[in-house]
Every structure is written in C-alpha cells, then in structure tokens.
Amino acid sequence: MALTRDDVLHIARLARIALDEAEVERFRAQLSGILDHFQALAAVDTEGVEPTAHPLPLANVMREDAVQPSLPRDEVLANAPLAEDGYFRVRAVLE
C-alpha cells in the first residue's frame, strides 16, 4: 500500500499535525511499509462476522441523573496555557 505525498499531507491535515518536508517523506515511507503488513487481513474470511468494538458484553451502563460536583474552575484553568476572565483564551478562529 504505497501512500503518496498528497495522502500524507491529507492525513496530517486531518490530524492537525504540521509536518516539514523531511517528515512527509519519512512518514510516507514508514506508513506505507506498515500498511503493507496489514494487507493479509484482507484475505481473512469475515463473512457474517460481527465487529467487536469492545471486549465485554456491556451496553448502556446507566447511573442516576443526579447533579455531582465538578472540579473548581480556577484549579482547572491553572493548567491552561492562556486564560482570561475564567475562560480559555485562543487566537482568532475566523479571520
């Protein structure tokens, strides 16, 4: 499964990771090599086999819809790179 340079740039954009030129080529080669090893799965007969998302047969674990304390806002914001007036601060989303 040979990925192209454009494939890698597309994946990196979806994952929001900036790559330099050397990284694009290195990841292109490495990811292509890894995907090659996955090709054997295509030959496995999975006709009528249900997918497993989770190893335990659990569904809809419920609890009472009761209000519970959350973490104090100032303690949470203490780890924020930039906070202002009790909010996280970011750069402009829209130009």
Place this chain on the structure above:
Amino acid sequence: MSELWRLTAHEAHEGLRRREFTSVELTQSVLERVAEVEPTVNAYITLTADLALEQAKEADAKLAAGAATPLTGIPVGVKDLIVTKGVRTTAGSKMLENFIPPYDSHVYENLRRAGAVMIGKCNMDEFAMGSSTEHSAYGPTRNPWNPALVPGGSSGGSAAAVAAGECLVSLGSDTGGSIRQPAALCGQVGLDPTYGRVSRYGIIAFGSSLDQVGPIGRDVEDVATMLDCIGGHDPRDSTTNPEPMPDLRHYLGRDIRGMRIGVPKEYFISGMEPGVAARIEEALGVLEGLGAIVDRDVSLPSTGHALAVYYIIAPSEASANLARYDGVKYGFSDRSAPSMWENMEQTRAKGFGNEVKRRIMLGTYALSAGYYDAYYLKAQKVRTLISREFAEAFARYDVLVTPTSPTVAFPIGAKVDDPFAMYLNDIYTLPASVAGLPAISVPCGFSEGLPVGMQIIGNFFDEGRILQVAHAYEQASGFKNQLAPLAAG
C-alpha cells in the same frame, strides 16, 4: 538498617508489622538506592522524595495504631500516565511537561487509602506507545541487567525500578503488552488484568477498548496484593466489572494437579530465540511435574492476525483520544502563528514525538473516508474471530501458556528507527490484549544471562487461576525476587 530495598513487599510488610524497622527507614533505604542507581537506570521521570517521606510518616502512625494493610508503608513506583493530584504527570510526553493534575486517579486513590508510599512517577514510552521506553521525551530507561539494553516498554520505568530496587512494587499499564513485556525483559512478574477489572478513571488514555492498569512486582504474591488493592468496581469507569473482586490470596499456595494447560503452537514461530524456546519448554516440564496436564497441540489459527488487528485498532482509538491535545485547555502550546488552527498544528508538531505522530496518522488514515471498511471495520471483525478462538480454547483448558516475548532485551537504538521491527516485540502479548483477557508474565530463567518471561493467559476475570498457576510455578522453580546485579554508580 541494611539494604531494606532488597525486600519484597510482603517481606517488608512482615518487618513493619513486627516493628523491626519503620516505613521511614524503609523509604530512606529505597531513596538511597535510587540516588545510587538512578543516574544509570533513569526509571523515573519525577521523583517525589519529600512526599514519600511524609507518606511514610503517616504510614508509621497507621502501623502503630494497628490499622495497617499489606501495602501500608510500602514504597511503590507509579507509571507517569496515572494522574496524581498536585504531582506532575507527563505520560512521557513534552506535551504534558508542566501538567499538574487537579484530581487523583482511582488506582492512586486506592494506593493512598491502603497507605502505600509513592517514590516517584515512572518513565515510559510517550503516551504508552512503544516497546522499549526509548520513545520517552525524558530519555530512555536502561535495563538494570545491562544498561546498554532496553528494559522493554511501554512500562519500562515501572519494571526497571522494581528490578533495580528503586521501589518494591509498581504500577504500569498494558494496552498491547506494556506491563508483561517489560516485566519479562527485566526479570519481574507483571500482570495485565482482565479489561474491566481495574478502573481507568484518571488514566491518560491511549486505546480505550484495550488500556488496563496492572502491577509489576518481584514475586507473584506482591502482584496479587497490588491487584487486590487497585481492582474492583468504580462508578466513574462504566466498563469496570460490577461483581466483587474474588479473594486472590485464596489462590496462592494451592496445588495445580489436574489443571488443564494449553500451549498454542502458533506462538512457537521463526524469529523466537532458541534460548526463549528452551526456557519455556523447561517451564512446561515443571508444570507437568506439578501435576498439570499440558497439551502442546492447541491451535489458535488467527493468532498471527492479532498484530495487524491491534496496530489498526489501537492507533485508531489513539487518534481520537489524543485529539484533546490542542494547546488550548492544558499542556504544551505554541502560539507563534497568528491563527488558532496554525497554533494547533504547531503545538502538535512540537509537542508530540515521532512514534506518537506515526500512530496518530496511522489511526487517522484507518478511520478516514474510503479506508474505514478496509482497515478499521475489518480489524474489528478479525478481533471477533480472535476472541472466539480464545473462548473455544477456554472451554477445554484452564489456562494457556506461551512465551511473553520472542527475544530477551535488545540493545538501545537497535529498533528505534524501524517501527515495524519494534511492533514485532509485542507479537505474543497482543492476542490476549485484543480479546481483553487477563495475562501474567513470570520469570522462567535466563538466556545468555538475560531474563526470559513465560506468559499465562486466563479466561475473563479469572485472574485467580493464572495467579495460582504462576505462584505454583514460582515456588517450584525458585525464579523470584530477581534483583538485577547493578552496582552503585
């Protein structure tokens, strides 16, 4: 007080109970050992010496009051993806270099309630992605048996700390082998509990359908004591088993006559070192000598597909879990560019290491439009086949026995630039992870002077049975309390 750091947790508990020494003395002994060997081993990202001595004093008060548990006053190491309130928790990543958690994980709460003493936060592959602890932003951990070699990973710091005497027991986490493989390569006992046995509340997420916290110790009894402390239902993790934990100590010291042990032949493949194969065969002989019925002709035909299944599913889950590191809410942030999206892309470019980027991209690709069915959905279906084969095997066998790793510890740098060669280290631990089954690695001798591990896989929530077999084997073989012959320096 001479070299108290050499004691197992249960030996130390006896000494504390009998007032032969205090937890403060025990903790000081461990901290002195840390000062001696840590420059070589690098098992810890953050040492918490002052906190440890404070906790040891509290433990001594508890002991004096007769309110001690088996872990009261025992020095432990805690993998650095287990969040600890007020103590920096990095997950081995530059992304979380300055992250001070505002709350405690369930497992650390339980350790503290039991009175354990935390020596520090153990080194690991970044976000638990790796099999050698070389992918840490805080430098590699070195194998205490030979510092030129890796300790395994991703819980390499947790395993090396136990092997080097830098704590008595530790917590690691296992997604595809990250407790069992480093335990094997460092000559220790490591237990990956059933998925759902231990709460993941406060565990920095990697692959959420696979992640599980578990103990590493110098013998089987210590590992059972640790699981007893951290396991059980927690309403804050809805995947935890609501059934009460069985009394694990009940299984220790019981004989294994008539126990049905299956040995799947797919695990004995080319690429396994002859020394590993020989030690496993000897160990099977010991189990037979104890009266177990060993069947070497078991087949789990989908075993070979577990590697691809795991390396599609785990990176897919990781790509979603690690989307939270955006430089906005906490962690590293690069604000050099003028727009939010550029900030985010630069934050992730500079905050994540190569292996993490590789896995995020692999997972992103497997989940992306046009490839989801061929990769992610296909992997989930083959996951079902792997689970079915295990279920059929456990109808006929009580436990399954395999090697833990195809090789002994390898040189630092040998595989770090070849991602697929690194992934092959996990080939024997991945199938049980994919199925969510409990598995333990116990030391079973040496090959060319380096420790070899045997893996015992059990059925869902049957940790008691694998501990029973592991303990019986350990008592018969004498492979326990294997401190690495590491000189101070």
